[in-house]
Amino acid sequence: MGENPYERDRSNPYYKLPGMAERITRPDHPATVSWNDAQEFIAALNKREGGTRYRLPTEAEWEYAARAGTSTRYSFGDDERQLDRYAWHGGDFQTGGHHPVGTKQPNPWGLHDVHGNVWEWVQDWYDADYYARSPAVDPQGPQRGTRRVVRGGTWHATATIWRTAFRRDYEPDYRGISIGLRLVRTVSSASIPINLKKEFIMTQAVVVIGPGSIGQAIARRVGAGKHVLLADLRQENADAAPRRHSSCRL
Template identity: 55%
Template sequence: MEMEFVSIPAGEFLMGSHKSDKEKDKDETPQHKVIIKNGFSMQKTEVTQGQWVEIMGSNPSYFKECGKDCPVESVSWNDVQEFIRRLNKKTGKNYRLPTEAEWEYAARAGSMTRYPCGDDAGCLDAIAWYGSNSGGTPQPVGKKLPNAWGLYDMIGNVWEWCQDWYGDKYYKKSSSTDPKGPETGSYRVIRGGGWHYSAWLCRSSNRNSNDPSYVGNFLGFRLVLPQVISEGK
């Protein structure tokens, strides 16, 4: 099974929304510095239907007709954990979901604007499938432009599960170094916006969440490895 990854460098960034963003939600503030102490590797695209079938043996996706190169969807956070368990057993590696901080750091790819491509939602058409251009369905991965770090579809196509529990006031008390979310919770973080959502939900700082058992045809994921690996491996 071919799963391509890119190396994400260690560094720091401002996580959350600037106070001047009129579309921000309260849970996106305060904007705060986050340090990603160690580099890691992130999957270039969302996990595809073909990749899921190879590990799990069946395709849960609502949009099966979209094809094997489309993102797998209709998978819960719990389903994803089973996929990761089987994948790690097969490969001997330690794949996992990104933390919320890792996800936003990678999505921004050094940008400080509302979207990875700029402050104007008009730039989204070049990088993302969302409500205005998707045609009402997910699309094959990797067809839009990547961000500055070579990651495709971080914004739009399907929302992506993150590892963290969600906390609406978490930013006010989170660690500045490699934050990993609240210790407990009822919902898991999802990020990135999706194929039938508005542009403002595709902002890099936008936060959302869902029950870890929830299944939706707008919701998928991508993987990370905590160590840096060579591109394409």
């Protein structure tokens, strides 16, 4: 915290391409970091705030929120021709880069950039066969591994990898120009506004608190009293507590 993530060395040469640094280090763009960097940031944020409320989402939590109640290839349906409305994608390394957060259409639950722009680290180790044997409800990921999962696709990818279900893996210390993060924050049921209490009974609430988005409540039946907030992390707010926006009815 208090450090620009782009002061750290990159794991590939693309950051040094002509114009790349200028294009991707603007304050309203996503910060791109390694999984280890993300854990370091989370530890510092938790220390400053007190407790252990902030963390990366599990892969299952990420996909649940990204799908937003849908079962189609994308959160907006199956028509890939609509992808331009929802995702930054298909850019080249000579002129392209990631883009300001929240400038494309959100998914049905108000989350921006779940398709494209930058990959997002999740907490889980990667195992190609894990979901063939995982628990059916709220899987927490493999107990061990050597590489971590990223989700969502990126600005320079080729066709099909922006699908909601697509997953891939990177080494935890990989720090490129196209992997960022989305934080969750655990809060107690006592902090849920009284007018929303009925809607949160026996649910886990995921509420958008990132920039450029309208906060909406997302419920999942995993047990009472455990509530999680999702946030987009931008360079400009990496040194400040995420903002919570208003919630709407489920």
